[in-house]
Amino acid sequence: MSLDLSAVIADITATMASMEDRGQVATYIPELATIDPAQFGIAIATADGRMLTGGDADTGFSIQSVSKVFALTLALGKVGDQLWDRVGREPSGNAFNSITQLEHEQGIPRNPFINAGAIVVADVNLGGHEPRVAIGEMLRFVRYLAGDDSIAINEAVAASETATGFRNMALANYMRAFDNVRHPAELVLGSYIHQCAIEMSCRQLALAGRYLMLDGRHPGGGRVISPRRARRINALMLTCGHYDASGDFAFRVGIPGKSGVGGGILAIVPGRAAIAVWSPGLNASGNSCLGTLALEELARRTGWSVFSPPEDRG
Numbered sequence: 565m566s567l568d569l570s571a572v573i574a575d576i577t578a579t580m581a582s583m584e585d586r587g588q589v590a591t592y593i594p595e596l597a598t599i600d601p602a603q604f605g606i607a608i609a610t611a612d613g614r615m616l617t618g619g620d621a622d623t624g625f626s627i628q629s630v631s632k633v634f635a636l637t638l639a640l641g642k643v644g645d646q647l648w649d650r651v652g653r654e655p656s657g658n659a660f661n662s663i664t665q666l667e668h669e670q671g672i673p674r675n676p677f678i679n680a681g682a683i684v685v686a687d688v689n690l691g692g693h694e695p696r697v698a699i700g701e702m703l704r705f706v707r708y709l710a711g712d713d714s715i716a717i718n719e720a721v722a723a724s725e726t727a728t729g730f731r732n733m734a735l736a737n738y739m740r741a742f743d744n745v746r747h748p749a750e751l752v753l754g755s756y757i758h759q760c761a762i763e764m765s766c767r768q769l770a771l772a773g774r775y776l777m778l779d780g781r782h783p784g785g786g787r788v789i790s791p792r793r794a795r796r797i798n799a800l801m802l803t804c805g806h807y808d809a810s811g812d813f814a815f816r817v818g819i820p821g822k823s824g825v826g827g828g829i830l831a832i833v834p835g836r837a838a839i840a841v842w843s844p845g846l847n848a849s850g851n852s853c854l855g856t857l858a859l860e861e862l863a864r865r866t867g868w869s870v871f872s873p874p875e876d877r878g
């Protein structure tokens with residue numbers, strides 16, 4: 565029997581609407597604390613070109629750390645595998661904003677998806693330019709990926725994080741002491757914070773993620789990255805995309821995913837689908853509570869998993 569994806573989405577959206585435990589919205593970025601936790605959205609872009617949505621799929625939210633996937637893609641385009649001299653590829657087992665490992669590991673962050681790693685990636689993407697140049701490049705890149713020029717930065721969120729981002733400033737300065745951040749910390753952070761403050765809806769985020777389900781191809785034609793690079797980014801999303809809960813996410817959901825403290829998650833089923841879910845309430849590890857639950861249910865109902873034989877995937 566063929567999979568009725570619309571019915572699955574409708575069921576999941578209804579289940580999520582009835583959930584009482586929705587987690588806590590992030591408060592350390594004051595602007596994010598104002599978001600209504602009652603919201604939930606889901607969008608699925610399929611490899612055969614369909615788009616299916618449920619709930620608040622067209623409401624914009626702060627993509628936050630989901631932007632680390634796009635930033636990594638850009639940085640690899642600039643410096644290729646040399647990036648791996650400055651950033652590792654191992655799960656950290658620590659919180660997203662942890663500083664502790666840097667002291668013992670010579671200022672080399674464990675992976676590009678924790679804050680320290682993403683700050684090094686932002687340093688690479690800055691490439692001697694003003695932050696506004698790097699920010700403009702990032703914005704153009706996500707607009708091209710999603711095919712949507714209306715995607716923009718939420719300046720209030722950026723200002724809010726700029727005013728309170730002491731920890732990230734500490735991470736940047738600490739890595740500068742190891743010469744693993746090469747530009748002044750304020751410039752790197754200016755770029756990083758604006759990249760995190762990009763606002764997108766689930767629909768836009770799922771569209772932007774299509775290149776990762778298509779082995780690096782842009783659905784509109786041409787190539788964004790090579791198949792090898794797309795597979796590697798997916799591998800990093802699976803192993804490191806949810807901070808110290810990455811193992812739990814892989815266990816429960818079984819597909820690559822990257823979360824952000826805005827409550828969004830981009831998840832990729834290679835060859836099948838790019839999925840975006842959003843619900844602002846977070847669990848203790850800083851990942852969307854309902855977003856994770858919805859993806860777990862979606863994977864169960866569809867058979868989507870990077871570990872299942874292809875013939876068993878709906």
Ligand SMILES: NC(=O)CC[C@H](N)C(=O)O
Pocket residue numbers: 627628629630660661679725732757760823824825826850
């Ligand atoms: N986990 C996240 O989404 C963190 C991103 C946020 N901008 C920060 O640096 O704290």
